[in-house]
Amino acid sequence: MAIEINIVLFGIGNAGSALINKVIKSREDITVPVPDIRFPVITNSRVAFFEKDADGYAWEANFIRFAVPFKMDDVVEYVIEHDLQNLIAVDATPSAELTAEYPDLVRTGFSIVSLNESLQYLPENFEKGIKFLTESRGLGYKFIKGVPGDAAAAGNALYNAVLEVVGKVKEGVV
Template identity: 45%
Template structure:
């Protein structure tokens, strides 16, 4: 029997998107032998240009894109896939842009399943969140996004499986940011100024070039909202109580140059926080959702060195899931959660899940 052809339209060919293409090309033969599927990329895009390839991508895709990509709209892509009779469609959003999210519903209505690293669709107003899922049900399509949270770890799937098996989740707490994990792991283990560690994190690419985006706590808040919604709480981003790591004398209101040249202002308050905590404790920046009180917080806490959170290393993420049957000893998911290859692999896993769902549906119809 010939392999089932899965047509992937990839939005975003940057670090994550490029890694995804490479992983698929390297494993294409394996997927055909193991799953009897062929993953193809008939269309790939960056923010403004699209490359259309009827036969799918080859190892020369970067050069071909540079030579032949043309301006596009999402409507053009939908029209092209319809005219070409392409089936088994998956739109992969490997961007950070809110623009493509505006087209999710239209894509679903025109035959696309969706896989996303982009968190935007899951943190907008709950009405939009609900409308996407209404259309998914109506058109019998899938939308997967394990890469939204600590891409290398099975957090979303675990949370959903627990919840929909009837297990009562009482609290979710953890370190969701690889960049902030690195900063506080080093700060706890080394006698070094806080600002120096931030500068190192910027140079290593663990934070954005302007690390204030990481220190604001907003990214952690977004992940908490996604998790809350996965267990059917109508959480909104504005409801999250965020304790930013920035200080009034150095925050988002200052210029980039002022922030760059005055990071040392952060040293004293964090030195004090470090010295005044209990003995054999370390600082950790966590996100916490207490389901019973419906309180969602992003905050700096002090934990024992020998605790699960206290023993984190490097850029590790760790999530604790407290349930009615695991109230004292939470389920712990721990490991490296970031990096372009890791995010691409998480996307690929979701693509394979949807591909398997498509195969099962075809078998039923046969």
């Protein structure tokens, strides 16, 4: 049985949407075993869609129809209430405010995968602190710098980073 990975996706623009579509497409390729990647929470800068049982993978329609305004506390409460394991926060935003939430996300049990360009402008010790925090908790961290190309390239880079983090977390080698 494949390990279940729960991704909370921050940002459903080009890169975030491409990641979801890449995961859906990878499920169709039965020749390559992949983890069971789920998206229980998907957000944009204003609203979040919180998955309910049997929502299926019509994520765009569900997001448009059922997304609600949210705070980070709502996301944390949701993952705790639903006892979600193997959490990865994927940051596909340009939000400096979201990067400030990384320490609290890690303390809640999230690994972090980010292509948030605002990380490049933070002090070097911020990223070192996040790496130390994730490693000390047996979690993973991956920052993807400057993805050239289109949305598909960004989606592929995020997907590969998620698989890398999953491998590290699964093996306990961070």
